[in-house]
Amino acid sequence: MRGLFKDEMVVEEKLSRGEDPKIYEVYEVPQQPLSGLLSLGCTFIYPGKVGDEYYFTKGHFHEKEGASEVYIGLEGEGIILMQSRSGETRHLKITPNVVVYISPGFAHRTINVGASRLVFLSIYPSDAGHDYESIAETGFAKLVLESGGSPMVVDNPSYSERA
Numbered sequence: 001m002r003g004l005f006k007d008e009m010v011v012e013e014k015l016s017r018g019e020d021p022k023i024y025e026v027y028e029v030p031q032q033p034l035s036g037l038l039s040l041g042c043t044f045i046y047p048g049k050v051g052d053e054y055y056f057t058k059g060h061f062h063e064k065e066g067a068s069e070v071y072i073g074l075e076g077e078g079i080i081l082m083q084s085r086s087g088e089t090r091h092l093k094i095t096p097n098v099v100v101y102i103s104p105g106f107a108h109r110t111i112n113v114g115a116s117r118l119v120f121l122s123i124y125p126s127d128a129g130h131d132y133e134s135i136a137e138t139g140f141a142k143l144v145l146e147s148g149g150s151p152m153v154v155d156n157p158s159y160s161e162r163a
């Protein structure tokens, strides 16, 4: 939880109470990182929030700039945030049977905005590589927060400070 959610105080309070819940898990079919091969993963994001911020995945760019990805929703309700290296942002809903295309060059993070687990499949070139550092440096430009019982995509106030 540390270093990812906006409310660092809430995170520290939870940790000091011994609360360190599992936020998400990823199961991957083992695959060699070779051109032409596809990798398949299944992500489970559990329902929950830190303050008003829904649980989400860490998020990454692909190391290989030309590598795109497809997500297929299986269970639950989510939002995918996408962000290019120049700061262009997009977001899309992911629900069962929805197919989301993640364009090359866009970092991606998935947020569970529902009351039950969010489950989706991911299919991507097995040599795509994962670059977590670049997006961790700037953060995502958008946050997904609960407001009046519904999810809202809002500007991340910390993003402009760091970018």
Ligand code: PA5
Binding pocket: 026, 041, 042, 043, 057, 058, 059, 060, 069, 108, 109, 110, 122, 124, 130
């Ligand atoms: O390939 C993907 O993009 C997904 O399988 C993600 O890796 C998964 O959802 C977990 O997110 P992250 O890798 O950002 O922790």
Ligand code: MN
Binding pocket: 060, 062, 069, 108, 124
């Ligand atoms: Mn990916």
